[in-house]
Amino acid sequence: MTQSATAEEIKSVLLACLNKTGIQEKQIYSLTTDNGSNVIKVGKLMQSDTQVKEGNSEEILSDNEENDDEQVLEAAENKLNDLVNDIHLAAKSVTSVRCALHTMQLCVHDVLKTDSVKHILCRVRKVVNKTHTQNMRLIFKNSSISLPKLDCETRWGSTYDMLDSVLEKKLFLNQIGLANESLLILDEDWEKISDITEALKPLRETTCALQMKNLTAGEFLAQWVKCKVVLERSTAVTAPLLLQAMEKRQDSLLRNPAFLSAVYLDRRYNVLLTEEQKELSQIHLLGLWKKIKTISSTSSMSSVSMLAKDDSFTSGDSDGEGDSALGSVDIVEQLLRVSDVSRATDTASKESEVAEHIKMFAKASRISKNECIFQWWHYQQESALKNLAEVAVALPVTxxxxxxxxxxxxxxxxxxxxxxxxxxxxxxxxxxxxx
Structure with a gap:
């Protein structure tokens, strides 16, 4: 990028990159972002085009209303169905999903910024910086003890490593602290350091687990819930603060229909969803099915149109009648091929049937968490539900x-x-x- 990283500029660069690979904007399902305001706005900009089109069509319909009573009834019905319409609209456009790892980092930073924790961290950083002076380096080296780790304030993982390394060298730091007051850490401060380290440990382990390749939304949710359970059982004073921060931040994920849909179609972990979350997932998946069907129909018709113009399918002998006959046969053959390929995906072509299949999926028995969900879906029979899973379950979570x-x-x-x-x-x- 040669210009400022505004949302408009990022969007234009993104679409330009997609055009190089032949990907259209309507084919994009989701956009995983951090919490940067400019990046979040990119998702909103990519949603706005579809929303404007939907809004225009609704305005045309409302202009045709003739009876005031009908308008009142329809307004009441629209109010009840606002949530359904919003989710359907989101499924038809680009869905913006917050990065799960970044969300967890923000939870930790919320706690590290509190006055009590911030005071202890400042004190520890001063001591650690002192130990990295030339004279102190010699003392540590002569004692065959490694130096405490320095941290980067914007990387809380390094802060955890710093606290952990300081605790490991507690005895030696207390000894040299008696001779140098600048290195002295009081007993009450040691207790707070131990408390913060103990509280951060489950989040540190969860962060490492979330860095795995091909992480699914279900696997993330399982790790997130596990971390919350460990914090609830922890005796550390800082643990409730972290738990509160996680509950506050999780709304940005657990209210996202694309994220919920990815968990819903993961039979290992969809039991973790509430009934309300399952209903939101079902509505979103039905809207996604409509989008996939529309794109598939458009692509099929486009491929046939291109073949009709292709000389390789219409060229034959010098006789004009032969050219026409050959061209007709090739186009018909291609239509048959397209129909044959799409036949499996149209087994549940009716919206009511697809909606019923989606709803019944929630009642299916759970499979082992050791199963690979991608492989599991790969061996399932072709269906509308499998086509949905190939898109929804592949949602990038981080x-x-x-x-x-x-x-x-x-x-x-x-x-x-x-x-x-x-x-x-x-x-x-x-x-x-x-x-």
């Missing part, structure tokens, strides 16, 4: 893969290869990310 791509870029675009052109870098990174 931005960990993007972070790995950034890390990999430093091996491609380094100081010795700064002359690489943009298209070359794109091609190399595309190969790297798909091998």
């Amino acid at each position: 931005q960990a893969s993007v972070e790995r791509t950034f890390s990999g870029l430093r091996y491609i675009l380094n100081d010795l290869r700064l002359g690489l052109k943009e298209d070359i870098v794109d091609a190399v990174m595309l190969l790297r990310c798909n091998t």
Whole structure:
């Protein structure tokens, strides 16, 4: 990007990249973002086009109303169905999903910013910085003890590592603290350090677990719930603060219909959803089915139209009648092929049948959490529900893969290869990310 990272600029760059690979905006299902205001706005901008079109069609219908009583009745009905319409609209447009890892980081930062915790962290950082001076380095080296770890304030994981390393060297730090008051940590401060470290440990373990490849929404929800249970059982004073922060932040995820739908179609973990969340998922999945069906129909008709114009399917002998006959046969054959391919996906073509299949899925028995949900769906019979799962379950829950791509870029675009052109870098990174 050569301009400011505004939402409009990010959107234009994103769509330009998609156009290079032949992906249309209507084919995008979700956009996983952090909590940056500009990135969040990108999702809203990509939703706005569909919302405007839907709004215009509703206005045209309302202009045709003739009876005031009918308007009142319809207004009451629309009010009851507002939630359904909103979810259907979201399914037809791009759904913005917050990064689960970033959400957990914000939970921790909410607690680390409190006055009591912030005071202890400032004190520990001063002591650790002192231990990294030249004289103290020699003392630690002569005693065959490693130095406490420094932290980065914006990376709470490093803060946890710093506190943990300080606790490991508590005895030695107390000894040198008697000779140097700047390194002295009081007993009450040691208790607070231990308390904070104990409270942060389950979140640290959960964060590591959430960095796995191909993480699904169901696997994330299971780890999130497990972390909350551990915090509830913890005796640390800081644990309730972290639990409260998690409950506050989880609304951005557990109210997202795309996230809920991904969990709903995961038979390992959909039992964790409430009845209300299951209903929201069912509504969203039905809207997603309509979108998939619309895109599939449009693509099929486009492919047939392209073949009708293709010389390779209409060229034959020099006789004009032969050309016409051959062209007709090829187009009919292609229509049959398209129908044959889409036949399996149209087994539940009626909306009521698809809605019933989606609803009945919640009553199916749970499978083992050790099963790979992608493999499980792969071996299921072709159906509308399987087509939905191939889209919904594949929802990217975190931005960990993007972070790995950034890390990999430093091996491609380094100081010795700064002359690489943009298209070359794109091609190399595309190969790297798909091998």
